Structures are given as structure tokens and as C-alpha cells.
Amino acid sequence: MDRPPVTVLIIDGDAASRNYLSAMLLKEGYQVLTASLGREGLISAWKDQPGIIIIDPVLPDIPGLEVVARLRQDRRTAKVPCVALSSQEDAQEMSALLAAGCNEYMLKSGDALARLFQFLPRLSNKESTLAKRGKMIAFLSAKGGTGTSSLCANIAMCVASTKADKRVAVLDLVLPIGSIANIVGYDDRTNLIFTALQKPEATNATYFKENLPRISGWYFYLLAGPPDPASSTQLASDRVAGIMDALLDSHDYLFVDLGRSLSRISLPIIQQANALALILGTDLATCTLTQTILEYLKTLGIDTRRIFAIQNRSVGLEGLTKPEAEKLIGLPIQVTIPYLGDNLTVANNRHEPFIYRFPNDATSMALRQVASQVLELSEKQFR
Ligand SMILES: Nc1ncnc2c1ncn2[C@@H]1O[C@H](COP(=O)(O)OP(=O)(O)OP(=O)(O)O)[C@@H](O)[C@H]1O
Numbered sequence: 001m002d003r004p005p006v007t008v009l010i011i012d013g014d015a016a017s018r019n020y021l022s023a024m025l026l027k028e029g030y031q032v033l034t035a036s037l038g039r040e041g042l043i044s045a046w047k048d049q050p051g052i053i054i055i056d057p058v059l060p061d062i063p064g065l066e067v068v069a070r071l072r073q074d075r076r077t078a079k080v081p082c083v084a085l086s087s088q089e090d091a092q093e094m095s096a097l098l099a100a101g102c103n104e105y106m107l108k109s110g111d112a113l114a115r116l117f118q119f120l121p122r123l124s125n126k127e128s129t130l131a132k133r134g135k136m137i138a139f140l141s142a143k144g145g146t147g148t149s150s151l152c153a154n155i156a157m158c159v160a161s162t163k164a165d166k167r168v169a170v171l172d173l174v175l176p177i178g179s180i181a182n183i184v185g186y187d188d189r190t191n192l193i194f195t196a197l198q199k200p201e202a203t204n205a206t207y208f209k210e211n212l213p214r215i216s217g218w219y220f221y222l223l224a225g226p227p228d229p230a231s232s233t234q235l236a237s238d239r240v241a242g243i244m245d246a247l248l249d250s251h252d253y254l255f256v257d258l259g260r261s262l263s264r265i266s267l268p269i270i271q272q273a274n275a276l277a278l279i280l281g282t283d284l285a286t287c288t289l290t291q292t293i294l295e296y297l298k299t300l301g302i303d304t305r306r307i308f309a310i311q312n313r314s315v316g317l318e319g320l321t322k323p324e325a326e327k328l329i330g331l332p333i334q335v336t337i338p339y340l341g342d343n344l345t346v347a348n349n350r351h352e353p354f355i356y357r358f359p360n361d362a363t364s365m366a367l368r369q370v371a372s373q374v375l376e377l378s379e380k381q382f383r
């Protein structure tokens with residue numbers, strides 16, 4: 001379908017990257033405007049009304065952050081999509097820019113350009129496609145063995161089985177070895193590593209629509225994690241963002257198992273997630289660690305209203321009570337999953353969802369309820 005060309009304004013002090021990017025954009029059929037200074041960029045944005053603005057956060061005259069803030073404050077550019085294209089990864093810079101109103105933060109290196117080109121049509125056609133992006137619900141914990149993967153799989157299953165008209169996917173991002181495949185009994189070869197080894201342009205939304213396996217009995221589509229530590233060393237971390245984008249474009253809900261990692265891979269995901277399921281244990285050590293992690297996430301600008309804290313009694317110890325744990329982490333705990341004896345492990349070993357193996361257990365009801373609450377949180381707009 002022929003549409004009038006979209007004009008992209010590039011604000012970048014570096015001539016080489018400005019020229020390279022504008023040549024690429026012209027080749028893709030965009031019209032291009034360039035500015036080497038922040039002030040010049042602002043004037044062009046207000047006067048020429050580009051459809052998209054790409055900005056390097058580091059500019060010779062004023063900080064890119066200030067440019068973005070001023071674009072957002074002005075009626076003429078308040079809604080123009082902005083992409084920050086940075087030459088170095090900086091989590092604080094990223095959260096500041098996203099908070100100031102940038103739609104995306106990308107790196108100049110790696111497969112960033114392929115990802116940018118995947119992303120631009122969506123930005124220039126905002127109402128019809130951007131709104132359709134799926135919601136992301138990330139599961140994480142401060143310590144291993146807290147039940148993160150079991151809960152992620154089982155809660156995603158509750159969503160997928162009740163929302164028959166929605167596409168639900170689970171992405172296992174736990175390195176160096178994933179476990180969701182094991183829990184659901186998937187042993188075929190489509191996994192994160194296999195996918196990331198393919199060309200970025202090949203793993204677009206259509207690819208995921210057509211190639212992700214749907215797990216029988218669990219109702220969701222799965223992108224399994226690394227099957228072994230050796231293969232996980234093959235993962236180029238700069239491929240993950242593009243894969244996430246394509247998964248969000250091809251699914252209504254994306255559940256991500258991040259395990260207990262806070263890394264270059266997981267932090268941007270935590271920042272983008274619509275809801276964060278934070279799994280706590282009952283022991284003092286885990287809760288103290290969780291509190292430290294929460295403090296860190298707050299410094300990155302994560303809105304704690306997006307956090308859904310689940311206390312999971314994964315071991316049969318008394319441990320901290322809910323109020324004690326809440327006091328320690330400084331956040332309300334939305335739900336407590338009791339110690340289930342061997343039952344969850346039995347269900348996992350048989351690759352069966354807990355609610356099917358133990359339909360009459362009160363926890364089955366709790367899991368369904370958590371699923372609908374987490375979904376609701378992921379749909380909520382916070383301002
Ligand atoms: N509430 C519970 N009651 C009893 N057992 C549980 C409970 N929650 C989890 N488990 C068991 O604890 C073990 C660890 O669970 P799981 O693999 O989901 O945790 P994890 O946080 O993902 O661990 P890892 O750090 O290995 O990724 C499993 O055997 C699981 O069946």
C-alpha cells in the first residue's frame with residue numbers, strides 16, 4: 001500500500017552516524033531532515049513537523065534529555081514519536097529518557113539498526129499498530145529456588161486457558177539454563193539461542209506467529225531458554241531486545257521468566273514491563289536481598305505500582321510472616337502461596353499445570369486469581 005513518505009528528523013552531533021543513518025533511511029523510503037545540535041533540532045522539529053524524531057542523547061550543545069523534555073512540552077511535538085539512539089548502554093540514561101517521553105531507547109551498535117527499521121513503521125502509524133502491542137509481565141526473584149519459573153508457567157497457563165481469543169507467549173530468559181521447557185515437557189529445538197542465531201530481520205513478528213510452538217495442555221506459546229550452559233554462551237545479548245519487540249508484536253501477553261538476574265539483558269526488560277511479578281520466599285536472607293534489589297530498581301525509575309509481590313512458601317519452614325516480609329521490603333504483598341509439599345514438584349515432573357493436577361487444592365483457585373490480577377495490572381495506565 002502506498003503511503004506518503006514519513007519524514008524522520010535525526011538529531012545527532014556525530015556526522016558519520018548522522019550520514020549513515022540518513023542514507024539508510026532514504027534507502028528505506030523515508031524523507032530525512034538532520035540537525036547536529038539540540039537547539040537546531042528543536043527548531044526543525046517545531047517548524048518542519050517530522051513524523052518521527054531520532055535523537056542521540058549526547059549532543060554538543062544541550063543534553064538530549066532536555067531536547068526530549070522540550071519536545072514533549074510543546075503542543076506541536078508533544079506526540080511525535082521519539083527514539084533515543086545511544087552509542088553506549090546506560091541504564092540510568094535510558095530510564096531518564098523513557099520517563100521524559102521517549103518511545104524507545106536503542107543502541108547504535110549490533111542489530112540496533114535492523115531493529116530500528118522494524119520499529120519505525122509502527123511508530124509512524126501509531127494509532128493502528130502501536131496500540132496493539134502486547135503487554136509484558138516479567139517474573140523475577142532475588143534468590144534462586146523461590147518458585148519463579150513454576151509460578152510463571154502456571155500463571156501464564158491460567159491466563160492462556162481462560163483467554164482463548166488471546167495469544168499468550170512465555171519467554172524463558174534464565175541464563176545459563178532455562179527451566180520452563182522442562183516444566184512443560186518441551187524438548188524440541190526452537191529456543192532462544194536457536195532463534196538469536198538467525199538474522200535479526202528473519203525473526204520478526206511474522207516469524208514468531210508462524211514458528212513458536214504452542215504447548216499442548218498449557219495453551220501458551222513458548223520460546224524456551226538455553227537448553228544447556230554451553231549454548232547460552234552463544235547468545236548475543238544485543239539480539240534480545242529485537243526478539244522481545246517481535247514477541248510483543250505477535251502476542252497479546254508475554255510472560256517473561258527472568259529468574260534472579262539483574263543484568264544488561266534483564267534490566268531494560270524490567271524497565272519496559274507492564275507488570276512485574278516479584279517472587280519472595282519466607283526467609284530473612286531472601287527478603288533482605290529483595291529489599292536491596294527494590295531499592296536499586298527505584299533508582300532506575302521503576303514505578304513500584306507495577307510490582308505484584310507474591311510470597312511463595314517454597315520450603316516448609318515457618319519463616320517470616322506476610323506482615324514481617326512486607327515491613328522488610330516496604331511493599332504490600334498481594335498474595336501468599338502456601339507450602340505445597342511435594343505437589344507442585346509432582347505436577348512439574350509430570351509436566352502438568354498445577355490447576356489440572358490438583359483442581360481442588362485451594363492454591364488452584366489462588367493461581368487463577370493471581371492470573372487475573374496480574375493481567376489487570378499489566379493493562380493499567382500509570383501517569
Ligand atoms: N509453594 C511451593 N510449595 C512447595 N514446593 C514449591 C513451591 N514453590 C516452588 N516449589 C518447588 O521448588 C522448586 C523450585 O521451583 P522453581 O524451579 O519454580 O524455582 P525458581 O525460582 O525458578 O528456581 P531457579 O533458581 O532454579 O530458577 C521446584 O521443585 C518447585 O516444585
Ligand SMILES: [Mg+2]
Binds near residue numbers: 148149150174179259
Ligand atoms: Mg527458574
